[in-house]
Amino acid sequence: MTSRPPRPRERGIPEATVARLPVYLRALQALQGRGTATVSSEGLAGAAGVNSAKLRKDLSHLGSYGTRGVGYEVEYLIYQISRELGLTQDWSVAIVGIGNLGRALANYGGFGTRGFRIAALLDADPDVVGLTVASLDVRHIDSLEEVVRSKGVSIGVIATPAGSAQGVASRFVEAGVTSILNFAPVVLNVPDGVDVRKVDLSIELQILAFHAQRRADGDGQAERMGLEVT
Amino acid sequence: MTSRPPRPRERGIPEATVARLPVYLRALQALQGRGTATVSSEGLAGAAGVNSAKLRKDLSHLGSYGTRGVGYEVEYLIYQISRELGLTQDWSVAIVGIGNLGRALANYGGFGTRGFRIAALLDADPDVVGLTVASLDVRHIDSLEEVVRSKGVSIGVIATPAGSAQGVASRFVEAGVTSILNFAPVVLNVPDGVDVRKVDLSIELQILAFHAQRRADGDGQAERMGLEVT
DNA sequence: CGCTGTGAAGATTTTCACAGCG
DNA sequence: CGCTGTGAAAATCTTCACAGCG
Numbered sequence: 001m002t003s004r005p006p007r008p009r010e011r012g013i014p015e016a017t018v019a020r021l022p023v024y025l026r027a028l029q030a031l032q033g034r035g036t037a038t039v040s041s042e043g044l045a046g047a048a049g050v051n052s053a054k055l056r057k058d059l060s061h062l063g064s065y066g067t068r069g070v071g072y073e074v075e076y077l078i079y080q081i082s083r084e085l086g087l088t089q090d091w092s093v094a095i096v097g098i099g100n101l102g103r104a105l106a107n108y109g110g111f112g113t114r115g116f117r118i119a120a121l122l123d124a125d126p127d128v129v130g131l132t133v134a135s136l137d138v139r140h141i142d143s144l145e146e147v148v149r150s151k152g153v154s155i156g157v158i159a160t161p162a163g164s165a166q167g168v169a170s171r172f173v174e175a176g177v178t179s180i181l182n183f184a185p186v187v188l189n190v191p192d193g194v195d196v197r198k199v200d201l202s203i204e205l206q207i208l209a210f211h212a213q214r215r216a217d218g219d220g221q222a223e224r225m226g227l228e229v230t
Numbered sequence: 231m232t233s234r235p236p237r238p239r240e241r242g243i244p245e246a247t248v249a250r251l252p253v254y255l256r257a258l259q260a261l262q263g264r265g266t267a268t269v270s271s272e273g274l275a276g277a278a279g280v281n282s283a284k285l286r287k288d289l290s291h292l293g294s295y296g297t298r299g300v301g302y303e304v305e306y307l308i309y310q311i312s313r314e315l316g317l318t319q320d321w322s323v324a325i326v327g328i329g330n331l332g333r334a335l336a337n338y339g340g341f342g343t344r345g346f347r348i349a350a351l352l353d354a355d356p357d358v359v360g361l362t363v364a365s366l367d368v369r370h371i372d373s374l375e376e377v378v379r380s381k382g383v384s385i386g387v388i389a390t391p392a393g394s395a396q397g398v399a400s401r402f403v404e405a406g407v408t409s410i411l412n413f414a415p416v417v418l419n420v421p422d423g424v425d426v427r428k429v430d431l432s433i434e435l436q437i438l439a440f441h442a443q444r445r446a447d448g449d450g451q452a453e454r455m456g457l458e459v460t
Numbered sequence: 461c462g463c464t465g466t467g468a469a470g471a472t473t474t475t476c477a478c479a480g481c482g
Numbered sequence: 483c484g485c486t487g488t489g490a491a492a493a494t495c496t497t498c499a500c501a502g503c504g
Binding site: 244245246247281283284287297298299300 | 472473474475476477480481482
């Protein structure tokens with residue numbers, strides 16, 4: 001290896017940037033679908049709902065993939081972001097808890113256009129086990145370990161009631177799964193090295209309520225001072 | 231200003247703190263359910279999955295509700311956080327898009343124990359309109375404006391396919407709704423003063439994939455340098 | 461000349477560490 | 483003495499503003 005290898009980056013993309021890359025990716029895919037070949041930071045930022053300085057700074061962490069005076073080549077940037085996010089390989093996902101939410105997740109076809117494959121659906125309810133959902137047989141939760149092993153599951157999705165979530169999480173971890181997406185309204189306890197992300201409806205509603213209340217409080221009274229109603 | 235009025239706070243709770251208050255609230259409710267009357271910052275922080283310094287700093291923005299040498303009175307703190315979040319009043323919620331996800335949301339009983347009331351379910355599909363979901367009749371999307379007015383809807387939840395989301399959002403805004411929770415994978419365009427929060431499955435998966443890839447990359451190779459596998 | 465990439469400034473968030481109240 | 487509340491330091495994130503490449 002004499003010449004400069006593609007050296008994509010010197011490891012260390014800020015977390016805030018990582019959280020936005022999927023948004024950029026989706027915006028780029030929309031642009032591509034509309035036949036756009038090239039886009040400026042301004043244009044892409046608009047489509048992604050951020051300002052252009054932030055977009056440029058974010059992309060600068062991946063490398064220098066734009067052309068001055070022109071902008072970014074849509075297809076190339078899609079590839080670079082996908083690669084950075086790890087979407088050029090396939091991740092095997094298991095969903096536990098096949099209620100309405102689990103079904104919604106299972107049927108949610110385009111997981112950001114490729115990168116994820118739903119490998120198994122699991123549930124504890126005998127009435128649900130055996131059903132076919134999204135072309136997959138729902139298996140009993142008891143086979144979790146076996147399924148993780150045989151399907152090479154690397155991401156576990158928990159869509160169970162709150163009471164069962166910690167147990168399922170522990171079994172995932174025990175079975176070697178180190179990425180967990182939790183929809184149950186509980187704080188999961190997992191060892192270091194396991195990555196848990198949480199999606200929680202009622203938290204989001206409560207945050208909305210907070211801002212709504214603040215808007216209502218200050219309405220008309222507070223705009224004379226520079227009160228922000230973000 | 232001679233006497234000190236109860237003066238709960240001088241407006242201006244950091245956004246990061248607001249986002250954590252619902253988590254504390256839930257942890258407190260769990261503690262209360264278990265009969266705990268008092269908890270230290272350490273104890274509550276553990277239950278909420280944050281460190282105690284952060285917890286104390288967060289609570290300090292609400293006021294001085296702890297007792298030195300003792301901790302926090304669970305019930306009192308629940309009340310204070312609820313009030314701050316605006317959960318002492320009821321917020322009327324309308325859900326648009328009654329697919330699996332919409333149903334899951336509609337049936338999601340305890341919205342953080344009170345504070346939110348699902349006032350209406352709306353859908354565009356004639357086969358879905360008229361169904362009863364979670365004891366509510368699904369109404370046609372055409373009645374959105376009428377429903378917002380008559381039910382006093384202040385929070386709109388969008389659980390439609392991506393293609394319909396912007397249209398629904400615009401109608402919500404037009405009808406006077408200023409808080410929107412969006413589950414559709416698109417960036418919504420709304421005027422200033424409207425608060426949109428987004429919940430997006432595939433973004434969460436992609437963030438997990440990023441970290442999983444990083445862990446895989448560096449496995450065993452990178453731990454000699456201080457590589458973080460957070 | 462237009463637009464990217466980026467130092468530097470500014471803002472926000474987290475963590476530290478301890479004074480001081482109960 | 484234990485634990486809260488908080489200034490101050492450190493870390494992270496955002497925005498500015500412009501040098502300089504294509």
